[in-house]
Amino acid sequence: MRLQYAALLSLFVSLPSVALTFQPRLEHAEWQAEGDQFECRLIQPIKTFGGVGQFVRRAGEQPTFQLISRERWLGTGAATLVVGAAPWRPEHRDMPLGQVKIANDEVLLKSDNQQAARLLTGLMEGRSPLVRHRTRQTNEYMEVRLLPARFGQAFREFQQCTTQLLPVNFDQVRYLQLSFANSGIDLGDAARRELDRVLLLLKADPTINSIRLEGHSDNTGNRLTNRDLSRRRAMAVAAYLKEKGIPEGQISIRFHGERYPLVPNSSEANRGKNRRVTLYLDRLPEAEAEQERLARSNAAQPA
Template sequence: MRPHLVLLSLFISLPAAAITFQTRLEKVEWKVDGDIFECRLSQPITDFGSGEFVRRAGEQATFRLKVRERWMGTGSATLLAAAAPWQPGRGDINLGSVSVATGEVPFNSSQDQAGRLLTGLMEGRSPVVRHRARSGNEPVEIRLLPTKFRQAYNDYLTCTAKLLPVNFEQIQKTQVGFPGSGTDLDDMARAKLDIILEYIKADPSVNHIELDGHSDNGGNRLTNRDLSRRRALAVADYLKANGIPEAQIVVRFHGEQYPLVPNKGEANRAKNRRVAISLSRETAPSEAPTTPDTAKPAIAAPAATS
């Protein structure tokens, strides 16, 4: 297709009187940056800000815009994987809506939308956001171009390959189960703890760990309390053996007092035999807990044998 026809086709495809933000083809660049916690693949957009794909540890990517000026009004915008004007016969793919709010990052797409945008870029499609201007009803279009995408995408994949398996929010509250009636860690429990340990060693700001031991109601009150104590200590010992300072660990035990589910049937009782792990970032020791989840128990009875 001749150049003037390409330009004519592009002009016809735009909404009437749209305010359009798009970097000139010869100035398009993709940037890749990140670390073991998050990777970002972005394209600066002239006079607007940037569009970027963000993948956090333990998650798939989302797509978002970062804006310098509030050009877009709030409400629902349309997200497209738009065909290039030089791809005759290929229509735009409507990926649904995104909810636009205020702030530097007005929206984050779903993971599915971002995945389809990345696939579209590999096919020569453009991520496009269509909405309306903040100051009126004029349509606004923000477009990223697929130029130079493949090499940048390879660099992005190199970054994502180094991400941790989880992010902080995914392990901040964790349950380690004891499906049997004992107090020994099984393979599943150790695997969970190994993931937590990997994250803590990578993020030294996480410096406070609370362990709350629980039991089912299968024994008497003192026996159940001691079983919950021994389970919490088993987790604490595993963490300490793998480099976590004892001063960062708080151990509590509650017996049968706070079941996750009613103790009806073996499956439910197994769920209640657990240690709840809470991670936090603290600069000073916290005051004594007062809520049921953090209530400090009385001295436990001598060790039970069942």
């Protein structure tokens, strides 16, 4: 009996003493879903923390959990992410999910996809996303807790939002390699599928204002032939984009022949990687992009 008591006492002493806790007041706790075809968010404000906890799903990606605040409560290092047990379910225990690096930014931390999925499952079970760390000012332990109150309806709205997301986001396709078979210049099915996904983004995002295509070849044949092949490959991609409605003025073409291989031309597999057109996307500077988004939003409003 004494040994059991000593073990429990030792466990209690080893747990960090939390000096500060941030969470919404239960009667005010709420979740909000919002978003568009580029990104969906599921948000709970934490007023005392000066920020929010949110799940974010970008087009082409799985959700992540983020903790956001303009206040610098959290110290440097890595915080512990936990699926917290509900206080009214004493039979449940906290479920640690590992550590997440603290950033020196308004987005204080960002989980990976697996951690976010487990946090969402926990919320559906009545559990709480919980962040434990030390304070920046006093180095005492603190925690930030989100509450599962009124979660269900907002989560359904979040799920509905995700059904409208585009298949890719800008960061995923801003630099894209399109492969060509042997000495051919025709677009294959795989390249067309890639371009079709890019086209959906181009038509939805007016801030993407230029497309640069750079043609390449392997080292089979002579340099002049290879240079012409790389030109014709880039032109084939440009023709496909223009056929699908992209203005010619947004497209520029360069061609390099065999000058810039991705990998040594030492095997057929490597030569296949070097027969390519590289697509680069660029967008307006942020201030101009915001003006473009506002203009597009205003134009969509009913008169």
